[in-house]
Amino acid sequence: MSGFFDIPSDLQHSYLGLIGLHLREALLPVLAGLLLALPTAQLCARLRWLYPPVLGVTTVFYAIPSLAVFVILIDYTGQTELTVMIPLALYSLVVLVPAIVDGVRSVPPETLAAATAMGFGPARRWFQVQLPIAVPAILAGLRVATASSISLVSVGALIGNQGALGNLLADAQRYDRPELALNSVLTTAVLAIVCDALLVLARNLLTPWMPRGTRASAKTARRPEPSEPEGALR
Amino acid sequence: MNVLTYVHAFFADGAHWQGYDGIPRRLLEHIGYTLLALGLAAAVGLPAGLLTGHTGRGGNAVAFVATAARALPSFGLLVLIAVGIGIGLLPVMVPLVLLAIPPILVTTYEAVRSVDPSPVDAARGLGMPEAGILFRVELPAALPLVLSGVRSAAIQVVSTATIAAYVSLGGLGRYIIDGLYQRDYEKVAGGAALVALLALATLALFWGAGRLAVSPGVRRR
Numbered sequence A: 001m002s003g004f005f006d007i008p009s010d011l012q013h014s015y016l017g018l019i020g021l022h023l024r025e026a027l028l029p030v031l032a033g034l035l036l037a038l039p040t041a042q043l044c045a046r047l048r049w050l051y052p053p054v055l056g057v058t059t060v061f062y063a064i065p066s067l068a069v070f071v072i073l074i075d076y077t078g079q080t081e082l083t084v085m086i087p088l089a090l091y092s093l094v095v096l097v098p099a100i101v102d103g104v105r106s107v108p109p110e111t112l113a114a115a116t117a118m119g120f121g122p123a124r125r126w127f128q129v130q131l132p133i134a135v136p137a138i139l140a141g142l143r144v145a146t147a148s149s150i151s152l153v154s155v156g157a158l159i160g161n162q163g164a165l166g167n168l169l170a171d172a173q174r175y176d177r178p179e180l181a182l183n184s185v186l187t188t189a190v191l192a193i194v195c196d197a198l199l200v201l202a203r204n205l206l207t208p209w210m211p212r213g214t215r216a217s218a219k220t221a222r223r224p225e226p227s228e229p230e231g232a233l234r
Numbered sequence B: 001m002n003v004l005t006y007v008h009a010f011f012a013d014g015a016h017w018q019g020y021d022g023i024p025r026r027l028l029e030h031i032g033y034t035l036l037a038l039g040l041a042a043a044v045g046l047p048a049g050l051l052t053g054h055t056g057r058g059g060n061a062v063a064f065v066a067t068a069a070r071a072l073p074s075f076g077l078l079v080l081i082a083v084g085i086g087i088g089l090l091p092v093m094v095p096l097v098l099l100a101i102p103p104i105l106v107t108t109y110e111a112v113r114s115v116d117p118s119p120v121d122a123a124r125g126l127g128m129p130e131a132g133i134l135f136r137v138e139l140p141a142a143l144p145l146v147l148s149g150v151r152s153a154a155i156q157v158v159s160t161a162t163i164a165a166y167v168s169l170g171g172l173g174r175y176i177i178d179g180l181y182q183r184d185y186e187k188v189a190g191g192a193a194l195v196a197l198l199a200l201a202t203l204a205l206f207w208g209a210g211r212l213a214v215s216p217g218v219r220r221r
Helices: A015-046 A048-063 A066-077 A081-105 A109-117 A122-159 A164-174 A178-206 B002-012 B023-055 B059-071 B074-085 B090-113 B117-125 B130-167 B173-181 B185-213
Strands: none
Touching: A015 A048, A015 A081, A015 A122, A015 A164, A015 A178, A048 A081, A048 B130, A048 B185, A066 A081, A066 A122, A066 B173, A066 B185, A081 A122, A109 A122, A122 A164, A122 A178, A122 B059, A122 B074, A122 B173, A164 A178, A164 B074, A178 B059, A178 B074, B002 B185, B023 B059, B023 B090, B023 B130, B023 B173, B023 B185, B059 B090, B074 B090, B074 B130, B090 B130, B117 B130, B130 B173, B130 B185, B173 B185
């Protein structure tokens, strides 16, 4: 396993540089997906008839393999990072919208009534009551979206060196250096686990009222973690 | 608009409908990979999920396995195994099975755990054996959720089975990978449309299975 961290120069990045690039290509789309998902979910939670069609469209999009979307997007955005990030943002959106809608809907009506009775307007109620209560569900969705995004960036290697750590996979084959493939898989997995741990930490900090260690307690029991996660290569 | 034109051109071309690289053959290959991977994942995930859900023990182990399996990149694993042991079915099946296990395992565990405890207690009080409680009380009540977990796994496997083509196997991914290297957008768009259609068919299949298998009393809830 000599040369495990010996990154071929055609990638034009150091090992740490690849990690930074990978995180940027994976996490910016999740952030964009979250920013788009919040208003979409708010609309879906408000207008009940809107939810089933939105769910249908997103499920179909979810089924399209990422590589196919990359290749089709090349026509519009070229062989750039953006081509990788746009589909990842949409996949995150698909995971997050149901997570947020379910989380917001799980807020008990008494709680909402109490907030209204205390004089909360709709906007204030959304930000100070509904969203905080939905935090565990939203974070569960974010965990799935993040893990899937980090794993999917590697596929960008197939459209010409846009895969960050995934480019090591291409080089492993090109230069017959299997240790580079191992490096890519292990580093990607560690990144995913670290990000997951950070999200769990964030959830615990954001929900100080939840009893520790009962992640799947009664509240989320009926509909378990929106764990319908997005896969890796899709 | 553009993409739709490509898709239409792909399906209109008679050459795509027959022979070794024809749609029927590629579709069957794709379904074959999907069923194999899904079957293997269900053989692991369903019993493990039922058992941990029934006993209520091992929740942390389930969460750990799911997190670990989710963290492994499918495409990376595919290349790593292909580089390590050579091209074949194994490099494809390992990532697909690992991809399908978390949704099946986690959802089954949660589904069995979240079954209303009073009928379970009643069954136990009436002297039903533990296996009877699991299969005749908990499983029927948990079935809608269990099915939703398997469905979610199936959709992911259908769309990810395209990677089989990267290690020179068949399936619908053939069109996407070949189209990429031949700069033939028609093929890529057509292949993507076929995968999406297959995913829709999978959704419909699970909807039908749910209608048939889920007891009316549970469904009405």
